[in-house]
Amino acid sequence: MDISEYKVEDFVLDPDFKKWVLNPDRETNIIWEKCLEDYPEKVDQVKVAREILINLNVKTRKLQTADKEGLWRAISGKLEEEAPGVGPAAKTVPIGIQGTIRRIEKRVYISRQNHWAAKVASVALLVFALGAAFSLYFDKPLGEEKQLKPEVMVHATSPGVKSSLTLSDGTKVILNSGSKLSYVKNFSSGEREVFLEGEAFFDVYRDEARPFRVYTGEVVTTVLGTSFNVSTRDGEMISVALVSGKVSVKSSRSDTGEMLLEKGEMALVSTNDFSMKKKVFSEEQVIGWTKGMIVFDRTPMQEAFAILENWYGVEIVLAGNIPSSLVFSGKFKEETLANILRGLSYSWEFDYTIRDDQVKIHFK
Known part of the structure; x- marks a missing residue:
């Protein structure tokens, strides 16, 4: 029934x-x-x-x-x-x-008691199995078993926006506008490695057991604990400017080996042939941006306008009798774009209009 x-x-x-x-x-x-x-x-x-x-x-x-x-x-x-x-x-x-x-x-x-006991036993067995699997998974060396995909952290800034962050190891980073920094969360691989596009200033927490490495294309900057600026803004050059401590700069595409920098020295690496050269630099000019300062030192016109576009998040359109070669020197701290353009217009003889995120410059 x-x-x-x-x-x-x-x-x-x-x-x-x-x-x-x-x-x-x-x-x-x-x-x-x-x-x-x-x-x-x-x-x-x-x-x-x-x-x-x-x-x-x-x-x-x-x-x-x-x-x-x-x-x-x-x-x-x-x-x-x-x-x-x-x-x-x-x-x-x-x-x-x-x-x-x-x-x-x-x-x-x-039956219910047996079912409950079976459930408890099943949960215990599952926990044990997961623990064993976890142990086996991470005890094996890389390449022997497929590793868990690490979580990649990405910090990106739009043109006109700068950002400050502190990494899990205590390293402080100031990311310039229009830049991107990527790294494995908590440096889980045991290595302190970051990948930079654009420009950033690093104040690295000292850890002699784990060197800090900044990858910019084919160039690797290695430090233990120091402060330095890395920039890939110039399409033809990657620059590493050392403010304190010591760093080594090496290109994987160069036969010149690594270049050691002392305080106040800058390494310039060509993105064409990856040759490297060293020179001294003005700290105010190189890292002034971290303090809200724009410094032009006989800066070509196109480069100066590119800096302003990225700094203020605008598009600059040129018209009129555009000079073939023009340089400018000047210092601006926490100034508005209008004030900077007003100052430049006296020397470069142009009119300008600012509408939303577009700037039109007409040379006389």
Whole structure:
């Protein structure tokens, strides 16, 4: 019998179930015991239906004393004779509904306990397996087993925006506008390596066990603890200017080996043939940008305008009698673009208009 969809009211209205509750016999007991064995989850509903039927029966029919005694014997007793066709070794089947319910409830309880224990064991096994897998995964050297993909952090600034950040090792970085810095989160590989596009100033936290390396294309700058500026702004040159400490600069495409810099020295690496040269530099001119300062020192016109475009996040459009060669020298600290253009216009003789993020310059 399929009682999978039975609710309490279905049991109450089922005549066979009613007979089992009120007038149990061997046949009905075998049938309903089989049902509960097949659907043990229905035992709670069976108990409620039984109580309803008993209460209804008490209200509608007054049992005679003999009937009560006979019913009690039928419910509480066990059948001693054998079922037809069953050998003497067969187990005795109890006739009472309460006995069946208690037996099924016990079975459900044991099943739930076993299920819970199995779940606990499964979770424990899963934790152990994950721990073992984690250990094996990271104990193997690189190349022997596929490594977990590291999380790469990227800090980028738009033209006109500068940014300051502190890396997980304590190194402080000032990122110039229109630049990008990438590195593995927390330097999880054990190496302190960053990749730079644009310009940045580094104040490196000293850690002799882990040198700090800045990759700019084919050029690698290695330090232990120092402050320096790296720039790839000039499409033809990569510059590394040392403010304090010592650094080594090396190109993977050059045969000249590494170049060691002392304080106040700058390495210039050509992006064409990767040749390197060293020179002294003006700290104000090279890292003045970190203090809100623009310094022009006989700076060509195109380079000066490119600096202003990136600094203020604008586009500069030239018109009129554009000079073929023009240089400018000057210093501006935390000035507005309008004030800088006004100062330049006196020497370069041009008119200008600023509208939103576009600047039009007309040479006279």
